Amino acid sequence: MKLLLTSAGVNNKSIHDALVDMLDKPIADSTALCIPTAMYGHPWVGPGVKTWEFISGKEENPMVNLGWKSVGVLELTALPSIDKDRWVPLVRETDVLLVAGGDALYLCHWMRQSGLADLLPSLRSVYVGMSAGSMVMAPNIGEFFVGWTPPNGGDKTLSLVDFAMFPHVDHEMLPYNTMAAAEKWAAGMQGPAYAIDDQTAIKVIDGAVEVVSEGHWKLFAQS
Template sequence: MKLLLTSGGIINKSIRDALVDMLGKPIAEANALCIPTAMYGHPWVGPGVKTWQFISGNSEDRLVDLGWKSVGVLELTALPSIDEDRWVPLVRETDVLLVSGGDALYLCHWMRQSGLADLLPSLSAVYVGLSAGSMVMAPNIGEYFVGWTPPGGGDEALKLVDFAIFPHLEHEMLPGNTMAAAERWAAGMQGPAYAMDDQTAIKVIDGAVEVVSEGQWKLFSP
């Protein structure tokens, strides 16, 4: 399983180089599926124009507009209503999943409801997460980031990695996302936790973790 967990997307050379290395082929030869589902659960980003911007590659995260051989859309909320043979082969054959930001718990809910969560560990595709798309891989996200409330409550996520993520560290549009806030958040987490800015990503291959950064990040140990 290959994960590239970003805060702000593929926005510098180091993160892009890491992506190409994980793909094992040029971006122009790779087929992608983008997943916008998390956006619908967050009042700042969807539904509406920002969802269109992500899908069409007109957003600052540089996920969809990198020059892929092809890009398709995988909408998780639709999958429970169609047969698995309509979408599972497509996911298994794709080279990369591009998973948008938004609300991490909303995304987690629909990853489970759709069946994608069960499928992820067996995929050969590179999973590229943006903000909430990265946070959803953690054991939990922390009360600080709870927005949409899942039916059972709580802040539990997919547990596909053993660390949590505090994204958008020191972002000018998010004045509350300071290092001090990240430290308070990390104190409430039960495992390792990374705070990282938008120039940083975490690369995970078969459980081996590597930070790729041209910016600021910090690992908080439990």
């Protein structure tokens, strides 16, 4: 499984080059499915205009508008109501999954309910997450990021990587997302934790982790 876990999309050359390398072919020859589901669970984004902007490639964070051969929509909340043979082959055949930000626990819930969570480890697709779309891969997200509350409570996510992520460090519109806040958050996590700004992504291929950055980031490694 190949993961490109971004804070704010494919928004600089280093992250773009990493994506192309992971695809092993040009973006123009690659098919994509975008997953907007996390947006519905977050009060700042969707449903509504922001969700449409993501799907249509009109938003400022490059994901859908990179020049793909084709782009489809995979809405996780719809999947439990349709037969798996309607959507599983589509997911297996696509080159990249583009997973929007929003609420990580809401996204995690619907990844599990839909069956996508079970499918992810076997996919050949490149998974590109943005913000919550990246955080959901971690074992948990920490109390700092809990918004939507899952039926069973808690902050556990998919555990498809062994580290947690604190995105949007020092973002001008998120005054609480400071490196000091990230350090305090990391102290409460059980394993390695990365704080990354919007010019940074984490590349994971078969468990090997590499930070791709034109900005700043920090790894908090638990002793």
